[in-house]
Amino acid sequence: MKVLTVIGIAILCMLLTWLIGTMNEKTYEKYKFRFLGFDFFTLYAVITGLSYFGHKWYLSALEIDGDLLNGLLLMSFATILFILILVANIKRTSFFIGIGITLLQTIIYVPLSVVSFIALLIALAYFSQTKPVYTVNK
Numbered sequence: 001m002k003v004l005t006v007i008g009i010a011i012l013c014m015l016l017t018w019l020i021g022t023m024n025e026k027t028y029e030k031y032k033f034r035f036l037g038f039d040f041f042t043l044y045a046v047i048t049g050l051s052y053f054g055h056k057w058y059l060s061a062l063e064i065d066g067d068l069l070n071g072l073l074l075m076s077f078a079t080i081l082f083i084l085i086l087v088a089n090i091k092r093t094s095f096f097i098g099i100g101i102t103l104l105q106t107i108i109y110v111p112l113s114v115v116s117f118i119a120l121l122i123a124l125a126y127f128s129q130t131k132p133v134y135t136v137n138k
Contacts, residue, residue, distance in 0.1 A: 016108070020036045020108070023035070023036055023104070024036050024037070027093075027101070031092055031093055033092050035089065035092075035101050035105065036104075036105065036108065040085070040105055040109065041109050041112065041113065043081060043085060044085075044105065044106070044109035044110060044112075044113055045109070045113035045116065045117070046078075046081065047078045047081050047082055047110075048078075048109075048110050048113045048114060048117075049113075049117070050074045050075065050077050050078035050081070051074075051075055051078040053074060054070075054071045054072070054073070054074025054075035054076075054077075054078060055071065055075060056071070057070050057071035057074060058070075058071025058072060058075065059071070085102060085105070086098065086099070086102045089101050089102045089105075090102075
């Protein structure tokens with residue numbers, strides 16, 4: 001069963017890569033702009049991080065009757081960035097195509113940024129040569 005899961009994930013990754021390549025070719029032919037690239041991925045990773053940590057900060061401040069503004073500001077910055085991407089996509093294309101491309105970018109890049117963040121943490125732990133701690137004398 002694990003082999004089928006690995007094969008399914010590999011096929012999904014290949015399909016996603018093909019979809020991104022085809023989408024970039026079609027949008028470049030028509031609008032002379034590639035909408036799926038590393039620059040947009042970076043922006044969506046920042047948006048995802050700001051939204052997640054802003055929401056966590058807001059909830060923790062809500063529990064202890066703390067300052068709610070910090071979490072709200074982070075989520076507001078994420079919303080402003082998302083609106084800027086939406087407006088830029090609409091300016092480069094038409095209204096409905098811009099909304100559709102922004103929706104497609106969100107569907108692709110938000111889960112990818114979460115997985116990339118986890119992979120980054122694993123890579124940092126591996127390359128920093130983290131060793132387990134053992135208690136010798138108890």
